[in-house]
Amino acid sequence: MSQVEETLGGLRIIKAFLAEKKMSSRFNSITSSMRDKNTKVAVRQSLAHPVSEFMGSVMIAIVLWFGSTQILSDTCSIDAPAFMTYIAILYSVIQPIKDFARAAFGIPKGLASMDRIDAILKAGNPIVELEKPKPLESFESNIEFDCVSFSYDNGREVLHDISLTIPKGRTIAIVGASGAGKSTLVDLIPRFYDCCKGSIRIDGKDIRETSLKDLRSLMGNVNQDPILFNDTIFNNIAFGVKDATMESVVAAAKIANAHDFIIEKEEGYNTNIGDRGCKLSGGQRQRISIARAILKNPPILILDEATASLDTESERIVQEALDNLMHNRTTVAIAHRLSTIKGADEIIVMDEGRIVERGRHEQLIEFGGYYRKLHDMQAL
Ligand SMILES: Nc1ncnc2c1ncn2[C@@H]1O[C@H](COP(=O)(O)OP(=O)(O)OP(=O)(O)O)[C@@H](O)[C@H]1O
Ligand SMILES: [Mg+2]
Structure with missing residues (x-):
């Protein structure tokens, strides 16, 4: 944003010094580095969803397979109703676990923004007023x-x-x-x-x-x-x-x-x-x-x-x-x-x-x- 503002504000000087090419390439290099970073983030984000869905399905499949072999085997250590209850509980915890994972990348993003906003909000003003300043109503001498x-x-x-x-x-x-x-x-x-x-x-x-x-x-x-x-x-x-x-x-x-x-x-x-x-x-x-x-x-x-x-x-x-x-x-x-x-x-x-x-x-x-x-x- 500061690049855009500076370039538009300084248009007169840029034209007068024939610096259009230089400014264009400066602008291009900044926007392309921004685009690269955004693409990287977007790729990871869109990968995250299918990958977690796939892993979830694989896990359910493994659990189902393992559970059913247990139920069907002679040395049965678990009965069918208990297994069904177990699967129901498993289903309901999968979504919260995925949400946790999503929060894990949301938090660093938020922290990075917070650092920058904090730097502005907490910037100290060296001109401090006394708690009880003396009034100065008029100028006399x-x-x-x-x-x-x-x-x-x-x-x-x-x-x-x-x-x-x-x-x-x-x-x-x-x-x-x-x-x-x-x-x-x-x-x-x-x-x-x-x-x-x-x-x-x-x-x-x-x-x-x-x-x-x-x-x-x-x-x-x-x-x-x-x-x-x-x-x-x-x-x-x-x-x-x-x-x-x-x-x-x-x-x-x-x-x-x-x-x-x-x-x-x-x-x-x-x-x-x-x-x-x-x-x-x-x-x-x-x-x-x-x-x-x-x-x-x-x-x-x-x-x-x-x-x-x-x-x-x-x-x-x-x-x-x-x-x-x-x-x-x-x-x-x-x-x-x-x-x-x-x-x-x-x-x-x-x-x-x-x-x-x-x-x-x-x-x-x-x-x-x-x-x-x-x-x-x-x-x-
Ligand atoms: N914000 C600033 N931060 C650091 N140095 C500064 C800042 N403002 C001015 N200076 C420096 O302080 C010195 C005095 O600057 P000042 O603006 O008071 O000069 P001036 O006498 O008003 O000059 P002019 O006639 O050109 O306006 C200069 O050497 C300048 O480089
Ligand atoms: Mg001056």
Whole structure:
């Protein structure tokens, strides 16, 4: 099934790289090995029935022959009625014995399935909530990273000793090379992962001690690759909000600069956008996911390259919308294009999991380090 899904999902790439033959042969080899195994099982199963019937008949024949010779012989050790009773009992136990044999191959089959299902059902979630988590009803003062280090699956450390304070109402921008650990850093705030060393506190409360529901309801995310569902535009925007009205969804879409392209679709807000939003352009997907965050109206906003797939004009309009949204709100924004983060209250420059520079735009330009270099390159 995963092969089928992967092949259908990656059709575009397969065609573009002329890999049809390769994928066909991969698919053929998997289906033929599956067919061979199924045939083997089917052959054994269909053999099992005649063989057991035959053995049963042979056994009855032998018993009948032996019994009758006993009855008919002079040294009779058993009389006819007792033998008839014996045969009747024998007949009635043959079927249960056959059922036992059938169960004997059903059980390993069931065990094999159980192993796989168990692996999914019993998969542990490393993010555990305390039994009595502290409530976190509102966000009042700041988010604090205190000497946070992190590595995926106990591998190489991706973040080293990050200390950072994000006061309420401020906009913090994070820039840095690809793979520097920016997305990882912001993924730690909603507790998608737990940090390995140090702690993250919101209003002085360690996020590991707070309720996950409270924590995540304080935040709105716009991800680097927008995650949309095979559903209508309305439902995708209203995703995180209970009982959203059409008016509120339209208002959010207008702010995100998405309303115009949505009403141009045949069915407007009721248009289905296909698997993962494949019927929309990259920029349109991103605007839908911005509208989703706008509608949720959270006190903390996490924007990971939120405007990366927009053209300069739409970017400017969406940026204005985001600026309105960021007003009086705490925002952590990751951006490659420095024009979008010029106005941030603090810019954090990351390199290989460390904060290498920090300050306002003008200060960093004056400092003349990595940020200055980036800025000069982009000015071209
Ligand atoms: N799920 C994961 N498992 C293991 N390693 C990962 C995982 N996600 C990211 N990494 C590694 O962690 C490092 C930091 O990745 P991260 O996604 O935070 O980079 P980034 O700064 O957001 O880069 P970009 O600008 O390209 O988005 C990279 O070296 C990456 O290979
Ligand atoms: Mg990233």
